[in-house]
Amino acid sequence: MSEPSIFFSEVNERQGIFHRRAFLMGGVTALGITALVSRLAYLQLIQAQRYQKLAAGNQFNFQLVPPPRGLILDRNGVYLASNRPNFRLLVARERGMDVDKTVDKVAQLVPLEPDRILRLKRDIKRAALKQPVSVMEDMTWEEFSRVNVRAPELPGVTADMGEVRVYPYGGAFAHVIGYVAKVNDRDLAAAGPNPDPVLLNPGFRVGRQGVERAFDQPLRGRAGATKAEVDARGRVVKMDPEGDIPATKGKEIRLTLDADIQNRALEVFGEESGAAVVMDCRSGDVLCMVSAPSFDANRFVRGLLGAEYKALSEYERKPLLDKALSGTYPPGSTFKTMVALAALENGFDPNQTYTCHGVFPFGNRVFHCDKSHGTLNMHDAIKTSCDVYFYQAALSCGPDKIATVARAFGLGQMFDLGIEGQKRGVVPDRAWKKAHFSNQPANQQVWYPGETPSMGIGQGYVNVNPLQLCVMTARLANGQKALLPRLVKSVGGVDQPSGAAVPDLPVSKEHLQFVREAMAAVTASGTAASSGALGLGPILMAGKTGTAQSHTYASGSRKTEHLGWALRDHAWFVAFAPYDDPRYALSVLVEHGGFGATAAAPRAREIMRTTLLKDSEIVKRIEASGQGIAAAAPNVDSGAIDKAAPAPDSTPIPGVVP
Amino acid sequence: MTASALTRPGERDRPISKFQEIDWTFCLALCLIAGAGGIMLFSIAGGSWTPWAAPHLFRFALCFVLMIVLAMISLRIWFVAAYPVYAIGLALLVAVELKGDISLGAQRWLDLGPVRIQPSEIMKIGLVLALARFYHGLPPEMAKLSLRLLIPATLIALPALLVAHQPDLGTAVLIVLTGGSLMILGGLSLRLVGMGLLGVLLAIWPFVTFVLHDYQLKRILTFLNPESDPSGSGYHILQSKIALGSGGLMGRGFGLGSQSQLNFLPEKQTDFIFATLAEEFGFLGCISVLFLYAAIILMALRIASISHSHFGRLSAAGMTATFALYVMINGAMVMGLAPVVGVPMPLLSYGGTVMLTVMIGFGLVMSVRVHRYDEVTSGRGALL
Structure with a gap:
């Protein structure tokens, strides 16, 4: 062996250092x-749990x-x-996705216009990660299967079967049911900082009006999810x-409405504008x-074009307005039933007679009647709708008492229908006038005696909607209860409270019976004698016509047929x-329709x-009576319904359902 | 043949005696880890030997044979080869610097016709050998604190700077830490070490500001808070932690790790293979493997300690330090304790270069064991 180059002691020393430090290194390890x-x-x-969740x-x-x-x-x-099923094509942006390329590839599978392609590229780039954007709706089966076959090679592209809302009776229920529409930014803002993710789903629609809007939450249901295992590339x-x-x-x-009645009702209006409400006068x-x-x-579900919406909203006969709830009109002579009741309750003798010469001078004004009715009592005054009689009947009890009765019968009232849009209208009395004109000089706030005669014939400040008049008629017909209208029968199988569980009317039954008999006379031999006969054998209808001024007449003339549509009288008919044995009550309004007896009564019938x-x-x-059912009402000009005033512009308005 | 045979000159030079001196327990531990790597690679490939598991095991087998062969080589030859290996490594690093093959955005490889070599790997062995040889001839009082220590410091700094410039921060750190460990083992004043650490802390600021690449800094910053940027730089660490955590105690089962199977885990077969193991075999699987690593490191340190030559001691301990640093840095990185620096888990990760380096290192360690009674001198006579 060669000589060691290092001395032993040194060897020992550094071996010791090494051992200590190797031990240290072992310790550090x-x-x-x-x-x-x-x-x-x-x-x-x-x-572990946290990371297992993340994994x-x-x-x-979860889709x-x-x-x-x-x-x-x-x-x-x-x-x-x-x-109904709807085949949709969706594209969701994913990490590392080339949006332009993907959309171009998709455009080879389904027809897409160049503009649409550009907009889609922008929309998809702007959408959140994994947030699907609807590329196409209502694909054909061929397109759907073509996309499904190619989808695996196009990450983020999916074709699915969604659902789209459909209204089989497009127009008849449009106001009551409303419609659904795409979720807009305002809906999202209203949903708070953490909106239900379903709102962001491209096929999702929210209720916009009527039942769809009012019951949007229960109608929505709860979203589910499909679970798929995905790799890192999605x-x-x-x-x-x-x-x-x-x-x-x-x-x-489930609504209380009856599709057959509803459809027929819309049908009989033809091109006329108006509203009809029918109530079961035992249940409400x-x-x-x-x-x-x-x-x-259905057009609103798809999304309305600007021009379509403009046409609908600018059309004079206002198809978008729910006239049954949101339109208020003077009730005209139909209000005489209320005046009669108020007078009777006030001790007015129904046998009291007045003589009508066609005019009624009061104060420094002269009130008119449509003809000279001669001498008549209250029954005949209702039957022939004599204004002169009711000017005086109204004066006998004053506005406050009339208003109390009218309100008790539902006029000027709001009802809990479950849907929005009711306008209250006005049933005036002294207190109302004082409050309503509170910012006017004091002499404008007092009720002048000269205002009472107008109220007596359902004019002046009186303003009601067709639903209220139907409720009034139903309460009259019911004869006992202050019925409430019910529109929604059940939600998710749970029955809604009935409209019959209500207190009694605050008027005497004899007085009610008196008014009902007078209403029967209206259709038997009164103003609606020709148009109020049902032709259903023993089943007779009792009613009251109304022809309400829609504007202040020029002095003298009370005829409005020759005037433009918007200036004509509103035609009313209420009946049960x-x-x-009253079962059904209705109110029919033909806006600017002219005479109640000719424009409204035949439709009501x-x-x-x-x-x-x-x-x-x-x-x-009817069958038991052996008289059979007449195809159309006898001795009535059956064409009256069809003689509706033509729409001012014969060009069809898109989306308007006559 | 007992250990006493080694004490008899002549007897201990017989190959059969040497072969019997190989530490087979140590070899078993290496095989177990490589086997675990093979199993994981088989799982990651979706239950397939290709593309990773079979090459991994095959390479290990070759490297294992190489290790045994290297174990037979006399320490004297290692000793003589020390400076040349270092010199070749340094030359190749310079060559890479001058004309490197850009791979993954960094110049790390040198293409020499059919062979692609990574000079930094040669340097890991060369540095340990060179430092061991230097300290072998250094009087202990000088090893503590003297101007002569500028030589090992330069030996460390040159390759570290070259590697860092590639840029391969992980390997540069590894080189500095390995070299530093050797200097401490060699007898460097611990007071100086303490002051050095303080200096390093103070040097961090200019280093971060002027030297680090943007992506390097970003990696370092995100490791501190990976959730802040889950889809960007924090992605690696976050996904790795998810894989680890979701493994739980028992793991999700062989082939059932969703993070690796569905590619959420990046570099799942190389740098992040430990996360795959953790996901599929859970805490129990992890501590078993970590136990094997700890056993290997401690056994190797023991081998270093029983060597009669200072060169043997330091070279074995140096290779052990390299290995231990690999394990620690990769483990810390995978567990979100250290930034992502691209250091694989030795023997477990797929990749031939690191495996070759580590197994050559263990060949040296084993040679130190086999030749533990040999004296090595810097004298000329010892060479032949």
């Missing part, structure tokens, strides 16, 4: 390994399944709003049906509530039937006939 083990224990034992969040992609919107049915189970590796969360269908809403159920002209709600013939007990009664 052990410390390091211990640190790693502790960190592992923290991550894998203490935080699942990576691994599984939202929008819930089927609840159906809306009529009282007999006829679908008024349902859903591609679906496999579906996991066991992990799916089923969507909860929206609640079914609203069987028909229609506003004419209407619009096709059968007269001897048609609606009432349809209503009565849907009642099996009524049909049995």
Whole structure:
């Protein structure tokens, strides 16, 4: 062996140093390994659940399944709003996705216009990650399958079967049911900082009007999800049906409406503008509530073009307005029933006679009647709708008493229908006038005696909507209860409170009977004698016509037929039937229709006939009488309905449903 | 043949005696880790031997044979080869610097016809050998604190700077730490070490400001708070922690780790293979593997300690330090305790270069064990 170059003591010394330091290094290693083990224990034992959740969040992609919107049915189970399948093409942006390329590829599969392609590219780039954007709706089956075949090679592109709202009776229920429309920014803002993710789903629609809006929450249901295993690039590796969360269908809403009556009611309006309300006068159920002209709600679901909306909103006969609830009009002579009741309650003797010469001078004014009725009592005054009689009947009790009775019968009242849009109208009295003109000089706030005669014939400040007049008629017909209208029969199978569980009317039954008899005389031999006969054998209708001024007449002339549509009188007819055992009450308004007896009464008769013939007990009664059902009412100019004033512009308005 | 055979000159030079001196327990631990790596690579490939598991095991087998062969080589030859290996490594690093093959945005490889070599790997061995040889001839009082220590400091700094400039921060840190460990083992004043650490802390600010590349700084910053940028730089660490954490105690089962199987985990077969292991085999799997690593490191340190030559001691301990640093840095990185620096888990990760380096290192360690009674001198006579 060669000589050691280092002395032994030195060897010992540095060997010692090495040993100590190697030991130190071993210690440091052990410390390091211990640190790693502790960190592992923290991550894998203490935080395991948290990371398992995160791993699942990576691994599984829950795709939202929008819930089927609840159906809306009529009282007999006829679908008024349902859903139909809709094949959609969606593109959701993913990390590292080339949006332009993807959209270009999609455009090879389905027809897309160049403008649309540009807009889609922008929309998809702007949308949040994984937020699907609707590229195409209502694809054909061929397009749908073509996209489905190619989808696996196009990450982010999916074709699915969504649902779209459909209204089988496009127009008849448009005002009551409303429609659904795309979620807009305001909906999102209203939903708060954490909106329900379903709102962002491209196929999702929210209720915009009527029942769709008022019951939007129960109709929505709860979204479900499909669980899919995805890789880091977002591609679906496999579906996991066991992990799916089923969507909860929206609640079914059943209305009290009857589709047949509703459809017929819209039909009889033709091109006229107006509203009709029919109520069951024992339960308060609203069987028909229609506003004419209407619009096709299905167009609103798709999204209305600006021009379409403009045409609808600018059309003089206001198809977008729900005239049954939101339109208020002077009730005209139909209000005489209230005046009569108020006078009777005030001790007025119905046998008291007045003589009508066609004019009634009062104070420094002269009030007119449409003709000279001669001498008559209250019964005949209702039958022939004599204004002169009712000027004086009104004066006998004053505005406050009339208003009290009118309000008790529902005029100027709001009802809990479940949907929005009612306008209260006005039933004036002294207190109302003082409050209403409180910012005017004191002499404008007092009720002048000269204002009472106008009120007596349902003019002046009196303003009501067709629903209120129908409620009034139903309460008159019921003869006992202050019925409430009910529009929504059940929500998700839960019955809504009936409109019959209400207190009695605060008037005497004899007085009610008196008014009802007078109303029967109206259709038997009075103002609506020619147009109020139902032709249903023993089933008779009692009613009251109304012809309400829509503006202040020029001095003298009370004829308005020759005037432009917007200046003509409003035609009213309120009725109930059968007269001897009242079941149904209705009110019909023909806006600017002229005479109540000729414009409103024939339409009311048609609606009432349809209503009565849907009642099996009524049909049995007619059959038992052996008189049969006449095809159309006898001795009536059956063409009256069709002689509706033509619309001012014969060009059809898009979306307007006559 | 017992250890006493080694004490008899002549007897201990027989290959059969040397072969019997190889530490087979140590070899078993290496095989277990490489095997675990093979299993994980098989799982990550979706239950397939290709593309990773089979090459990994095959390479390990070759490297294992190489290690045994290297174990037979006399320490004297290692000793003589020390400076030349270092010199070649340094020359290649300079060559890479001058004309490197750009791979993954960094110049790390040198393409020499059929072979692609990574000079930084040669340098890991060369540096340990060179430092061990230097300290072998250095009187202990000088090893503590003297101007002569500028030589090892330069030996460390040259390759570290070159590697850092590639830029391969992970390897540069590894080189500095390995070299530093050797200087401490060699007898460097601990007071100086303490002051040095303080100096390093003070130097961090200019280093961060002037030297680090943007992406390097970003990696370092995100490791502190990976959730702040889950889809950007924090992605690696966050996904790795998710993989680890979701493994729980028992793991999600072989082949069932969603993070690795569905590619959420980046570099799952190389740098982040430990996360895959953690996901599929859980805490128990992890501590078993960490136990094996700890056993290997401690056994190697023990081998270093029983060597009669200072060169043997330091070279074995130096290779052990390299290995231990790999394990610590990778472990800390995968667990979110250190920034992502691109240091693989030795023997477990897929990749031939690191495996070759580590196994050559263990060949040296094993040679130190086999030749533990040999004296090595810097004298000329020892060479032949």
